[in-house]
Amino acid sequence: xxxxxxxxxxxxxxxxxxxxxxxxxxxxxxxxxxxxxxxxxxxxxxxxxxxxxxxxxxxxxxxxxxxxxxxxxxxxxxxxxxxxxxxxxxxxxxxxxxxxxxxxxxxxxxxxxxxxxxxxxxxxxxxxxxxxxxxxxxxxxxxxxxxxxxxxxxxxxxxxxxxxxxxxxxxxxxxxxxxxxxxxxxxxxxxxxxxxxxxxxxxxxxxxxxxxxxxxxxxxxxxxxxxxxxxxxxxxxxxxxxxxxxxxxxxxxxxxxxxxxxxxxxxxxxxxxxxxxxxxxxxxxxxxxxxxxxxxxxxxxxxxxxxxxxx
Ligand SMILES: C[S@@+](CC[C@H](N)C(=O)[O-])C[C@H]1O[C@@H](n2cnc3c(N)ncnc32)[C@H](O)[C@@H]1O
Numbered sequence: 001x002x003x004x005x006x007x008x009x010x011x012x013x014x015x016x017x018x019x020x021x022x023x024x025x026x027x028x029x030x031x032x033x034x035x036x037x038x039x040x041x042x043x044x045x046x047x048x049x050x051x052x053x054x055x056x057x058x059x060x061x062x063x064x065x066x067x068x069x070x071x072x073x074x075x076x077x078x079x080x081x082x083x084x085x086x087x088x089x090x091x092x093x094x095x096x097x098x099x100x101x102x103x104x105x106x107x108x109x110x111x112x113x114x115x116x117x118x119x120x121x122x123x124x125x126x127x128x129x130x131x132x133x134x135x136x137x138x139x140x141x142x143x144x145x146x147x148x149x150x151x152x153x154x155x156x157x158x159x160x161x162x163x164x165x166x167x168x169x170x171x172x173x174x175x176x177x178x179x180x181x182x183x184x185x186x187x188x189x190x191x192x193x194x195x196x197x198x199x200x201x202x203x204x205x206x207x208x209x210x211x212x213x214x215x216x217x218x219x220x221x222x223x224x225x226x227x228x229x230x231x232x233x234x235x236x237x238x239x240x241x242x243x244x245x246x247x248x249x250x251x252x253x254x255x256x257x258x259x260x261x262x263x264x265x266x267x268x269x270x271x272x273x274x275x276x277x278x279x280x281x282x283x284x285x286x287x288x289x290x291x292x293x294x295x296x297x298x299x300x301x302x303x304x305x306x307x308x309x310x311x
Pocket of ligand 1: 053054080102244
């Protein structure tokens with residue numbers, strides 16, 4: 001089979017989820033099915049997995065790859081932010097474990113036609129869900145200069161955000177910006193050469209910022225985590241792997257918000273907020289991949305894994 005994606009920290013995922021025979025798990029980011037496969041193996045012979053992805057390529061690839069586990073999987077096209085409704089449709093009210101392995105897969109970067117990478121010249125797309133309504137080209141050509149500046153500042157290229165936005169707006173007044181390479185060159189030209197970051201292409205962070213907006217990534221994570229907690233059985237586990245600090249910050253804060261720390265103002269003689277602890281953090285510090293894994297799979301280098309147990 002063609003290569004799709006190398007799963008990150010698979011052993012840690014299976015260990016944190018304590019996969020067991022008879023368990024019911026959700027892989028909210030099915031991708032190439034690598035993690036799902038490990039969960040199925042670790043929960044033999046009867047553990048089941050609901051695999052969700054909004055990219056139809058991921059679903060058709062995984063459906064073939066996991067064909068021999070047909071009786072133990074349900075593969076669904078959908079946004080993990082809608083996990084509550086997706087499971088309701090399947091008449092599932094409680095699960096033993098949920099995994100979110102955030103972001104894009106290698107497939108997205110390696111297929112030029114998906115428009116994520118400036119290493120290939122292609123239409124600026126960046127939608128993980130190919131039925132999604134807005135492409136990166138729509139944003140670049142339709143958002144106001146201020147909106148573009150805010151996106152770049154917030155999600156990526158802080159200092160040069162305004163200059164990049166201005167350069168884009170000037171260019172598109174002449175002709176629309178259509179391709180990945182066109183945008184990458186434009187961003188490079190907006191940042192003086194001596195300020196180009198070392199070791200990465202100057203457009204890397206702008207591309208990431210656009211990808212986050214096209215796919216509404218941060219809002220989806222927030223919503224999903226808040227809903228997932230209530231879908232876990234008591235003792236059920238949730239594992240989230242993130243790949244950049246904006247994601248990790250949300251995961252950390254969302255998990256902590258269910259930890260039930262008292263939110264009474266300091267100096268109150270006794271607790272009146274009655275905040276209830278719903279989860280236990282399984283690791284205070286994020287788990288990182290081993291050196292060996294990073295050598296084998298450099299894409300793992302920025303991964304951070306956080307896990308909780310529902311009380
Ligand atoms: C890092 S890859 C997961 C790889 C997978 N764990 C494996 O072993 O192959 C992330 C996957 O999640 C999907 N994805 C990202 N955000 C999503 C969302 N909000 N809803 C559903 N799928 C999403 C992407 O389409 C991609 O296939």
